[in-house]
Amino acid sequence: MQSLTQHLTTLLSDTFAAAGYDRSYGEVVVSNRPDLGQFQCNGALPAAKAYGQKPRDIAQQIVERLPQSADIFADISLAGPGFINLTLTDAFLGQWLQTMADNPRLGVAAVTTPQRVVVDYGGANVAKPMHVGHLRAGIIGESIKRLFRFMGDDVIGDVHLGDWGTQMGMIIVELAHRHPDWPYFDTDNTGPFPAESPITLTDLEEVYPAASARAKSDPTVMEAARQATMELQNGHPGYRALWQHFVDVSVAGLREDYGALDIHFDLWLGESDANDHVEEMIARLQAQGYTSESQGALIMDISLPDDNEPMPPLILRKSDGAVMYGTTDLATIDLRVQELRAQLILYVVDHRQQQHFKQVFRAAYKSGITPPQVGLEHNYFGTMNGKDGKPFKTRAGGVMKLKDLIQLVIEAALARMAESHVADEYEEAERLEIARRVGLAALKYADLMNQRTKDYIFDLDRFSSFEGRTGPYLLYTTVRARSILTKAAAQGLEPGALLPPTVDAERTLLLQLAQLPDALRMAYETRMPNHMADYIYTLANEFNRFYNACHILSATDTAVQSSWLGITQLFARVSELVLMLLGIEIPERM
RNA sequence: GCCCCAGUAGCUCAAAGGAUAGAGCACCGGACUUCUAAUCCGUAGGUUGGGGGUUCGAGUCCCUCCUGGGGUGCCA
Numbered sequence A: 001m002q003s004l005t006q007h008l009t010t011l012l013s014d015t016f017a018a019a020g021y022d023r024s025y026g027e028v029v030v031s032n033r034p035d036l037g038q039f040q041c042n043g044a045l046p047a048a049k050a051y052g053q054k055p056r057d058i059a060q061q062i063v064e065r066l067p068q069s070a071d072i073f074a075d076i077s078l079a080g081p082g083f084i085n086l087t088l089t090d091a092f093l094g095q096w097l098q099t100m101a102d103n104p105r106l107g108v109a110a111v112t113t114p115q116r117v118v119v120d121y122g123g124a125n126v127a128k129p130m131h132v133g134h135l136r137a138g139i140i141g142e143s144i145k146r147l148f149r150f151m152g153d154d155v156i157g158d159v160h161l162g163d164w165g166t167q168m169g170m171i172i173v174e175l176a177h178r179h180p181d182w183p184y185f186d187t188d189n190t191g192p193f194p195a196e197s198p199i200t201l202t203d204l205e206e207v208y209p210a211a212s213a214r215a216k217s218d219p220t221v222m223e224a225a226r227q228a229t230m231e232l233q234n235g236h237p238g239y240r241a242l243w244q245h246f247v248d249v250s251v252a253g254l255r256e257d258y259g260a261l262d263i264h265f266d267l268w269l270g271e272s273d274a275n276d277h278v279e280e281m282i283a284r285l286q287a288q289g290y291t292s293e294s295q296g297a298l299i300m301d302i303s304l305p306d307d308n309e310p311m312p313p314l315i316l317r318k319s320d321g322a323v324m325y326g327t328t329d330l331a332t333i334d335l336r337v338q339e340l341r342a343q344l345i346l347y348v349v350d351h352r353q354q355q356h357f358k359q360v361f362r363a364a365y366k367s368g369i370t371p372p373q374v375g376l377e378h379n380y381f382g383t384m385n386g387k388d389g390k391p392f393k394t395r396a397g398g399v400m401k402l403k404d405l406i407q408l409v410i411e412a413a414l415a416r417m418a419e420s421h422v423a424d425e426y427e428e429a430e431r432l433e434i435a436r437r438v439g440l441a442a443l444k445y446a447d448l449m450n451q452r453t454k455d456y457i458f459d460l461d462r463f464s465s466f467e468g469r470t471g472p473y474l475l476y477t478t479v480r481a482r483s484i485l486t487k488a489a490a491q492g493l494e495p496g497a498l499l500p501p502t503v504d505a506e507r508t509l510l511l512q513l514a515q516l517p518d519a520l521r522m523a524y525e526t527r528m529p530n531h532m533a534d535y536i537y538t539l540a541n542e543f544n545r546f547y548n549a550c551h552i553l554s555a556t557d558t559a560v561q562s563s564w565l566g567i568t569q570l571f572a573r574v575s576e577l578v579l580m581l582l583g584i585e586i587p588e589r590m
Numbered sequence B: 001g002c003c004c005c006a007g008u009a010g011c012u013c014a015a016a017g018g019a020u021a022g023a024g025c026a027c028c029g030g031a032c033u034u035c036u037a038a039u040c041c042g043u044a045g046g047u048u049g050g051g052g053g054u055u056c057g058a059g060u061c062c063c064u065c066c067u068g069g070g071g072u073g074c075c076a
Helices: A002-016 A044-051 A055-064 A091-102 A132-150 A166-178 A201-217 A219-233 A237-260 A271-287 A323-336 A351-367 A402-420 A429-446 A471-490 A504-515 A514-528 A530-548 A558-582
Strands: A028-030 A040-042 A075-080 A083-086 A116-122 A156-157 A292-295 A297-300 A314-317 A344-348 A373-377
Touching: A002 A028, A002 A040, A002 A055, A002 A156, A002 A514, A044 A055, A044 A083, A055 A075, A055 A083, A083 A091, A091 A504, A091 A530, A116 A132, A132 A156, A132 A402, A132 A429, A132 A514, A132 A558, A156 A292, A166 A201, A166 A219, A166 A237, A201 A219, A201 A237, A219 A237, A237 A402, A271 A292, A271 A314, A271 A323, A297 A351, A314 A323, A314 A351, A323 A351, A351 A373, A402 A429, A429 A471, A429 A530, A429 A558, A471 A530, A471 A558, A504 A530, A504 A558, A514 A558, A530 A558
Parallel strands: A116 A156, A116 A344, A344 A373
Antiparallel strands: A028 A040, A040 A083, A075 A083, A292 A297, A297 A314
16 A cells, blocks of 8 residues: 555656656655645656756646546645645545554555664663663664565664673773682683672662773783783683573563563574684685784774775784684674675664774675665664753663663653652652653653664653653554544444544544555655654644544434544554554553 | 764754754743633744755755864773
């Protein structure tokens, strides 16, 4: 099923073609002048240049060739230098929305050739608690994953933990410093080692910053950390055993944190999972002549003749023998292509990694690890800045923990509920669940509404705001629609066939509902959930206008009433779908 | 130094080269004996950082300058 604008575009394209012009001029978009028409086609203006004619003359020819009967268009007009303004008949609009309502996918066509897509969007690191800086990757990545899945692709979400770099060595060295008596540090000991972790998550949250600080301030500690990292990667039994403990402990905590955000991964792999593949891959790259030695390191040149900036080589193996994340990322791509049969890999990672991914992607294509038809994309997002415009530190301490932030928004939601007394008589458990969903909706929507690629200001007030353009507004509106349907059902009233709209608020709501496929397609093509966030806010706003203008349950005309219930149901279905795609849970009532 | 990104209402953000640059917050004024007022309606708020250029048409594309942020071979 085509979207409404696609349908109209086809119609206009045919008309342009019939008049002897290229089809491409027939694109129809929603009008930015609703006072003049519901849709517009601007094709006559560029066509005028290509064909050496006056734009108004071309537009006039198109207008004359369009079906003048009242079947589709109530009004076709020519304005300004050559804009074609289109307004649909209410009958056609009502009929179109009925078709959408009858469609299980709400008129959203699935992709014709589904692809195996890997979305790499976790970004969390072992041994570090999740903080506010981890929000975006999880929230945006989860939404992209859900959208791709809904569009019909075969999607695998991978958290891809940071579990193999120098930080691991730092922790090992720090623990060796504190507990030299632990069996993991006895070089003669090859195991077995204790099954019980010697360290808890709480311990790690204190150990990591301490380890990081000590390594940074003391070069010999840093050197020891590098050495430990190399030994870990090369299979030092004690280090491996200890490392496995803190990975397990961390992953248990991370599962909880992501679970609390309703973010779920299909794979809990990390950098370390590519390690067994690294040697083979490096050997292959060496044999194929892609590598060279430089300053003791094994590197791969990935510069191109027309680069307008110095492009550093990808360092496959450091001079100390350890590998960095560029190497594990490359090996991970190899595994994803070979074993997961990935056709498209999306990296939802912040924009500071742009050069890194440029390097890795170049290496992947150059070496043939990635065949040309497989897509590698860095769908980067902007950093969260403080009110001073400076980014939050992702490495050093002092940043608000994710758990604290979540707790804070839930408490704000509870306060808001107490204020309006709506939930006073609800059971405690339900009240808490509503607060959880409302708080998380506020948090997630405040993030998703921002354009993915841009930085934005982290402002607690925004995350605990429940009025206007917020997540809770969307929940409230959806719950309100559901509530009407429930009340109607209790009176024996069911949603029925959609009639042509008669009220302005109703008409604009239908037009907005009809844009669902376009909004999803835009978000899908650009991998930007904010297009869905924009859409659903506008839609909810139109529903609330409709709600205020048309009192459904007291409507006297039963056919109109059942049509309005039909519209309400369609709105609820669309809203539930889009909120699901944004990763936002809706309460039963609020 | 070089390379990316951003600069739009008091604040936070929108605006596939199209007509009169739009929302939310905050401010001011209206609408609940009626389906949940976490709602709706209205007023006000702008030489889109400066300057040049391309175009029938520029917030959007090009050049240049200013400001801020990020990246820039052995952290991630």
